[in-house]
Amino acid sequence: SAAEKGGYEYFMLKEIVEQPRAVADTLLGRVGVEGTLTLDEMRLSAHDLRDISKIVIIACGTSYHAGLIAKYSIEHWCRIPCEVEVASEFRYRDPILDRQTLVIAISQSGESMDTLMAVRYAREQRARVLAICNVNGSTIPRESDGVLYTHAGPEVGVAATKTFLTQLIACYLVGLYLAQVRNQKFGDEINAVIEQLAKMPEQVQQVLDTVEPVRTLARSLKDAKTVLFLGRHVGYPVAMEGALKLKELAYMHAEAFAAGELKHGSIALIEDGVPVVIVVPSREGRGVLHDKILSNIQEIRARGARTIVIAEKGDDAVRPFADELIEIPAVPTLLQPLVSTVPMQVFACELALAKGNDVDQPRNLAKSVTVE
Numbered sequence: 001s002a003a004e005k006g007g008y009e010y011f012m013l014k015e016i017v018e019q020p021r022a023v024a025d026t027l028l029g030r031v032g033v034e035g036t037l038t039l040d041e042m043r044l045s046a047h048d049l050r051d052i053s054k055i056v057i058i059a060c061g062t063s064y065h066a067g068l069i070a071k072y073s074i075e076h077w078c079r080i081p082c083e084v085e086v087a088s089e090f091r092y093r094d095p096i097l098d099r100q101t102l103v104i105a106i107s108q109s110g111e112s113m114d115t116l117m118a119v120r121y122a123r124e125q126r127a128r129v130l131a132i133c134n135v136n137g138s139t140i141p142r143e144s145d146g147v148l149y150t151h152a153g154p155e156v157g158v159a160a161t162k163t164f165l166t167q168l169i170a171c172y173l174v175g176l177y178l179a180q181v182r183n184q185k186f187g188d189e190i191n192a193v194i195e196q197l198a199k200m201p202e203q204v205q206q207v208l209d210t211v212e213p214v215r216t217l218a219r220s221l222k223d224a225k226t227v228l229f230l231g232r233h234v235g236y237p238v239a240m241e242g243a244l245k246l247k248e249l250a251y252m253h254a255e256a257f258a259a260g261e262l263k264h265g266s267i268a269l270i271e272d273g274v275p276v277v278i279v280v281p282s283r284e285g286r287g288v289l290h291d292k293i294l295s296n297i298q299e300i301r302a303r304g305a306r307t308i309v310i311a312e313k314g315d316d317a318v319r320p321f322a323d324e325l326i327e328i329p330a331v332p333t334l335l336q337p338l339v340s341t342v343p344m345q346v347f348a349c350e351l352a353l354a355k356g357n358d359v360d361q362p363r364n365l366a367k368s369v370t371v372e
């Protein structure tokens with residue numbers, strides 16, 4: 001009913017605007033005074049977590065993209081090797097797991113059969129399994145050793161939005177917590193990130209407040225044959241999520257590339273007028289990546305691409321190469337996906353609506369897939 005949709009025509013539109021609150025709720029009660037994280041609810045003891053020598057993240061769809069982003073932060077903060085794999089591939093390749101392996105299963109619904117089967121397999125191999133999940137008491141957390149719930153509230157739209165942002169928050173919390181209990185040498189940085197996290201609901205709100213031009217842009221691209229997405233570092237999985245959203249909702253061909261890999265083949269796809277969405281890394285701490293992507297943008301623009309650039313407010317260096325500029329707040333590199341994903345969601349949703357598609361119930365898709 002209209003009331004359930006909070007006055008919006010589709011749940012997806014409502015769920016996109018609920019993101020600042022979902023992010024705040026997922027942080028609530030977990031960040032204590034002076035930046036100490038309280039995650040005892042995970043049921044994994046600090047003692048167990050100190051022993052971990054490897055992390056393997058398994059998930060499907062959008063949850064897999066959250067896992068890809070988690071890898072960058074966990075490896076950087078904790079110095080623990082971290083692999084990420086789609087759940088449907090995991091157990092079929094004879095993965096190497098032991099008691100010192102922490103498997104993190106990310107699943108919004110807690111019911112995806114591919115992920116559940118991977119969890120069962122991991123536990124048979126004696127790995128410890130931590131679930132990151134949005135649905136209380138669902139199967140995956142029940143079958144895991146521990147769980148950290150995302151507090152996004154129920155998500156009805158088939159394409160994940162607010163649960164993705166809260167999965168990112170949960171992954172950051174796990175990474176920061178691991179770094180704390182393992183006394184990593186990045187103490188100051190860890191504390192600074194924890195402070196930054198508290199500001200993220202506000203930053204996500206800022207994106208929503210300024211996102212209107214993205215809708216106009218999306219409508220103008222309704223007849224495009226393809227949209228390409230480029231990113232580097234954490235911007236690469238964000239680009240993958242942007243492409244997935246467009247496929248799911250607008251039934252359009254879309255593909256993401258690591259910007260640096262483009263020249264090794266895919267640049268042949270660039271021709272006059274092809275829209276390319278580029279996620280520009282934060283300037284903070286990653287100046288090299290920022291400059292590298294600038295030359296990637298120049299390369300594709302010289303070959304005719306229509307460049308749609310998502311960059312930090314005040315990033316004047318990108319302006320001359322952006323046919324369309326989408327500004328997001330400046331936040332630390334590792335947290336940028338929380339703000340850079342939002343315009344992508346709005347873009348895909350609006351383009352799909354322009355095509356007359358039902359964004360809550362896209363064709364051929366299910367909210368949770370309970371077959372392998």
Ligand code: G6P
Binds near residue numbers: 063112365
């Ligand atoms: C389905 C949904 C996707 C979702 C994926 C994983 O394919 O359509 O939106 O990302 O399942 O779901 P999960 O509940 O395990 O996160």
